[in-house]
Amino acid sequence: MTHHPQSSPQFYLTAPTLCPYLESQFERKIFAHLVDGKAAELNDHLSQSGFRRSQNIAYRPACETCHACISVRVLVKEFNRARSMQRVWLRNRNLISSAHKAQASTEQFTLFRRYVDARHRAGGMSDMGILEYAMMVEDTHVNTQVIEYRRRRPGPLTDKTSDGVLVAAALTDVMTDGLSMVYSFYDPDDRGTSLGTLMILDHINRAQALKLPYVYLGYWVEGSRKMQYKIRFTPQEHLGINGWERRG
Known part of the structure; x- marks a missing residue:
């Protein structure tokens, strides 16, 4: 034995x-x-x-x-926004992003439920209540943050995140070599703003500021339309039988 x-x-x-x-x-x-x-x-x-x-x-x-x-991670140092991504970034100039400790809120859960009901009604999270959501966010023994994205109301710019409406959030692990986007969700009615893309761009910026080499995006599933967006963020590495290999 x-x-x-x-x-x-x-x-x-x-x-x-x-x-x-x-x-x-x-x-x-x-x-x-x-x-x-x-x-x-x-x-x-x-x-x-x-x-x-x-x-x-x-x-x-x-x-x-x-x-x-296929596990995918973005090479942060070499990343350059494509023109379409730069347009997304500029389109969301009135968004304020802020990092918080991994603590659930009713505001987050309300947005999470709207997202799941609109985008993943038949998925494994379809019947998740507020207690299960709180466990997803708070039950962690690693360095986890909630990154909130708020659309600033018209008027003078302030540093108070409460001055904006919560339109997106990401549960993110801070690791020694990068940021791992564990789960993200956004307002399904905030159309034409590409909030999913915006959150990844913001995480790349945050990793650059922290001098971390990677942003981990989870799995790209070849043949699944839901996952096609992940391979747009190049250059990136895919994990295969020979280890991490560059793509793009």
Whole structure:
């Protein structure tokens, strides 16, 4: 029998379930618990190996017949906005972004529910209540922030985030080599402003300011229209059998 030191993570495998991204496919995940004390270090190592965090669990796909999920991270130092992205940035000049500790609010939850009901009504979060939302945000043993985006009301510019209407938010882990966008959501009625793109651009700016080399975007799922936006942010790296490889 092989004995593992207690500091080594124990990995588990889920049973097959229907894939939420590709029809007629089943997904399985391998996961480990992020234990307090070693959680931040373990989360860093696992994220660099293609894992994602959900509360105090790190997971990655372990599907038997499909390998469409590809971990993606943006090369921050070399990133230059395309013209279309620069237009998005300028279009949202009246947005104020601010980082807060990982604490849920009723205002966030109201926006989250509107987003899920409009965009992911059949998804796994469709029946999430405020207590489950609070756990998603606050149940973390790593350095996690909530980045809020507020549309400033007309009038003199102030530094009070309460002077704007909350239109988007991102749950973000601050790691030793980058920012990991765990989950983000936005006002589905704020049309023509491309808030999803705006949040990624803002995270790239934040990583540059912190001198962090990467922004982790999670999984790009080849063949899924929902995930196509992720490969627009170049140059980036994809994790494959030979490690992280440059794309774009």
